Amino acid sequence: WFRHNSQFSGAQKIEAGTSEHTISISEGGIYYCRGGRGDPVYSTEEISDVTVKEAIPSKPTVTLQPSWTQIYSGETVTVRCEIQGGEGAQWTYEWRAAKLNTPPTSNEHRIIRATESDSGGYSCRGRRDYFFSEWSDIITLTVSSSKPRATLTAQSSIIPAGGSVTLSCSVEGSAGWKFDWFRRDSQFSGAQKIGAGTSEHTISISEGGIYYCRGGRGDPVYSTEDSAPVTIQKQVLAAVKLQHSWSQIFTGETITLRCEIQGGEGKVWKYEWTAPNTNSPPTSSEYRISRVSVSHSGDYRCRGSSDYLLTGWSDAFRLTVSSASKPRATLTAQSSIIPAGGSVTLSCSVKGSAGWKFDWFRRDSVSSKAQLMRGNEANRVISVSQGGLYHCRGGRGDPVYYTEDSSDVTVTETLSPL
Known part of the structure; x- marks a missing residue:
């Protein structure tokens, strides 16, 4: 029994002079045999070669990089054939794909700017000399023509005083997105990016404004349509x-x-x-x-x-x-008699309220006209050194609201002896 690894390699004798007409083999290659009998040995002609291919025990796996099976027109994805236990070997790959007119012989098929025509099932197998793997299971890739739109939702449209609100961004029916976040101060101002490429689909905000988001994934980055804007108001x-x-x-x-x-x-x-x-x-x-x-x-x-x-x-x-009637000012005198060369203190007040300023009046007799001595005084106390009839009133506000005049208080001036 003889075997060679390829059509161009030398044959190796793997079994000699056995009386059994069958052998069991576990390696792929090109085999042939011949018979011999007698002494000296008489040999037959060699029979035609038989090629035996060896299947490796591990079935390949088709993977996607990135890993999502739902993609959109314009995205880039790599289909990869992985043979477990086949590391280090020189493999030639065969592909079955609905839209591959010229299937690659490498373990990767890179689809740049995918279109709907790239949708379908992909499977692969590996070949090395006379080793053939099984066909992998089929992985199905779906390419959608419509560009997805991000969706922004807010925990609340009002930020409570001293608090915050959580915003959530999502892209329906697919995975692997990272998110960019934007804010405008007004409908007419430019947008500012407040968060870029975060894998978290939520952020916490504490300022009012117009917010929107978008998703991006892959390399080069494929971006969704911007979400509809959401208006957030901050409460003070x-x-x-x-x-x-x-x-x-x-x-x-x-x-x-x-x-x-x-x-x-x-x-x-x-x-x-x-x-x-x-x-x-x-x-x-x-x-x-x-x-x-x-x-x-x-x-x-x-x-x-x-x-x-x-x-x-x-x-x-x-x-x-x-509901009480208009208040009346009250005037009191330290004394009703002014000592010779001295003075007497007068005090004006309005019971039960505040904020008053005071006007002070004097007249010489009951029948004479009162004269304003001092007006709009913040101090409720004055000193007088001249006899007469005195009264006061309070006023406050703008325009000024006046109290009723106080009752008269008579102060007598003591004359100095000659």
């Missing part, structure tokens, strides 16, 4: 404050409530108010009420919006307008 805090510091308001006064927005400096805001006793609340930051009445008592709230910032409704500011 609003508060209603009374411009004046006094808590007790009297009928007829003019007051101003102000909507203050924390962190809203430098923005152009639109304001909304809720208030009692009004059908058309203002749209500015100030709510001015001239000549308030008891009907204006109640809760006042405000909120604002600016670009991609907004506030929730502020906490209620409770305004109480007193």
Whole structure:
């Protein structure tokens, strides 16, 4: 029995002078045999060669690089034939592919800018001398002609004050994507990339704006269509404050409530108010009420919006307008007699409220006209050294709201002896 590895190699005798007419072989190659008998041996002619091919025990595997089987027109993918245990050997590869007019003989088939015609099943086998592998299982590649669009979803369209919102980007029906994230300050501003090529499909944001995303995968990178934009607003805090510091308001006064927005400096805001006793609340930051009445008592709230910032409704500011009659100032004197060469201190007050400034009046007698001595005094105390009838009043706000005049207080001047 004889064997050679190829048509051009020398034959090797693998078995000699056996009386058995059969042998078992486990290697591929070119085999032939001859018979012999007698002594000396008489040999027959050699029979024609028989070629035996050896199948390796391991079936090849077709893999895709990248690994996804659903791809899109324009993507690049490599189909690879892998033979387990065949490392280091010089293999020639055979391919079965629906659209390969000239199948490659290497273990890789690179599809650049795939089209729908590249869709189909791919299988392979390896050949080495007289060794043939089995055909691999078929892997099916699907190429879609329509470019996919990324989808952006938001956990919420409003970022709570001091908080954040999670955005999610996805591409339906396929895998392997990395994501780019973009933000615009307004509909007319350019987009800024805020995250590039991240394998995470979510990001956390704490600023309002217009957001969108897109997916990309492969080398060179194949990008999806941009997602539809999502508008996110950031919430900041609003508060209603009374411009004046006094808590007790009297009928007829003019007051101003102000909507203050924390962190809203430098923005152009639109304001909304809720208030009692009004059908058309203002749209500015100030709510001015001239000549308030008891009907204006109640809760006042405000909120604002600016670009991609907004506030929730502020906490209620409770305004109480007193139903009592106009307050009267009270004048008291340190003494009713001015000592010779001395002075007396007068004090003016308005019971139960604050913020007053004071006007001081004097007249010589009950029948004479009072003269304004000093006006708009922040100090509620003055000193006088001249006798007469004195009274005072309080005033506050803009325009000024005046109390009723105090009762007269008579101060007598002591004359110095001659």
